[in-house]
Amino acid sequence: xxxxxxxxxxxxxxxxxxxxxxxxxxxxxxxxxxxxxxxxxxxxxxxxxxxxxxxxxxxxxxxxxxxxxxxxxxxxxxxxxxxxxxxxxxxxxxxxxxxxxxxxxxxxxxxxxxxxxxxxxxxxxxxxxxxxxxxxxxxxxxxxxxxxxxxxxxxxxxxxxxxxxxxxxxxxxxxxxxxxxxxxxxxxxxxxxxxxxxxxxxxxxxxxxxxxxxxxxxxxxxxxxxxxxxxxxxxxxxxxxxxxxxxxxxxxxxxxxxxxxxxxxxxxxxx
Numbered sequence: 001x002x003x004x005x006x007x008x009x010x011x012x013x014x015x016x017x018x019x020x021x022x023x024x025x026x027x028x029x030x031x032x033x034x035x036x037x038x039x040x041x042x043x044x045x046x047x048x049x050x051x052x053x054x055x056x057x058x059x060x061x062x063x064x065x066x067x068x069x070x071x072x073x074x075x076x077x078x079x080x081x082x083x084x085x086x087x088x089x090x091x092x093x094x095x096x097x098x099x100x101x102x103x104x105x106x107x108x109x110x111x112x113x114x115x116x117x118x119x120x121x122x123x124x125x126x127x128x129x130x131x132x133x134x135x136x137x138x139x140x141x142x143x144x145x146x147x148x149x150x151x152x153x154x155x156x157x158x159x160x161x162x163x164x165x166x167x168x169x170x171x172x173x174x175x176x177x178x179x180x181x182x183x184x185x186x187x188x189x190x191x192x193x194x195x196x197x198x199x200x201x202x203x204x205x206x207x208x209x210x211x212x213x214x215x216x217x218x219x220x221x222x223x224x225x226x227x228x229x230x231x232x233x234x235x236x237x238x239x240x241x242x243x244x245x246x247x248x249x250x251x252x253x254x255x256x257x258x259x260x261x262x263x264x265x266x267x268x269x270x271x
Contacts, residue, residue, distance in 0.1 A: 024084070025242055026233035027077055032245030034074040038124075039255045041067055045202070046259050049117050051267055071124060071205065072213050074248075078128050079135075079217020083225055088136035096129025098253055105257075106202070118260075122191050123203030125252065130191070130207060131214040142218065147226075150219035154212040161209035164193040 041063055048057030082088050106120045135142060142150070160169055163176070167184060170176030179194070187195040193206035236242050244251060 024229055024233050025236040026229070027080060028245030029236075029238050029241040030073060030245065031077045031081075031248050032238075032241030032243065034070045034077070035244045035248045035251055036241065037063075037070040038074065039251070039259075041070075042203075042256055043259045046118075046256065047263055049202075050115065050260070051263050072210075074124065075128065075131075075205075075210055075213045076217040076220075078132070079214040079219075080221035080224070082132060082135050082218055083221030088132050088139070092129055092132035092136050094129075095125055095132060095249070098249070099123065099125035099129050102253075118202050118256075119200065120203045121187075121199075121201040122206060123201065124205045126191070127205040127207060127210055128214070131211055134211070135215070135218060142215070143222070145219070147219040147222040151216050154216040154219070158209045158212040158216075161193075161212070164208050165195075165206070 041060070044056045044060035044063065046056075047053040048060050082091075085091055102120050102123065102125060106118045110116070110118050145153075159171060163169060164179070167179045167181070168176050169179065183189060183194050184196055187199040189195065190199055190201070191207055193208045
């Protein structure tokens with residue numbers, strides 16, 4: 001498993017070696033801020049759920065309402081980054097491969113050693129991997145779509161699919177369509193947001209409706225490429241967030257096992 005993650009880290013570092021003058025630091029800093037928020041959010045979850053640390057539980061519940069916001073920022077920036085990537089196909093497989101590794105560890109290895117409640121069946125890395133691959137395969141089609149029309153379509157479709165986990169599509173009381181209950185008897189469709197009442201994933205980001213946040217980022221990235229990024233986007237302003245954003249993939253892979261390991265050691269020392 002270490003060799004598996006090492007290969008992805010090596011590929012990621014090689015891809016990050018691009019000219020400093022061409023790097024859009026603003027994207028790194030925004031991505032870094034989102035990663036910073038996610039790391040602390042997951043830390044509160046791990047400390048509260050697995051170690052019974054009540055202050056962490058309260059902090060987790062406090063930040064729960066804003067978690068979709070910084071997750072959306074992360075997904076949106078990933079979409080923008082796809083318009084700058086040289087090989088989205090390789091990038092998508094890399095992200096999805098790491099996500100599958102996460103699932104193997106959290107769903108098989110951790111329960112085998114008595115650690116439960118950490119299972120991740122379809123988290124944010126799974127979502128990003130699938131989204132990047134969709135764009136990589138269909139980029140010729142998406143590149144023909146007007147970016148302004150694409151953003152409008154995403155703005156219309158996101159709320160339409162936002163109730164899929166509650167078995168409903170539409171726009172609330174204005175118009176709605178109830179999905180067949182039989183679809184929710186199993187969890188085979190959980191990547192789409194359709195699952196049984198017994199399904200649980202510690203980190204869960206189904207394709208719908210988040211795919212539309214990703215493609216809103218793709219279309220926004222196309223507009224920025226055509227008009228040109230503003231000069232300030234190429235200047236480094238917050239080195240800390242820039243560092244986190246530049247190595248966000250590595251940090252995301254490592255942060256949960258590191259947090260868990262440190263908490264485990266601290267618990268043994270204290271108790």
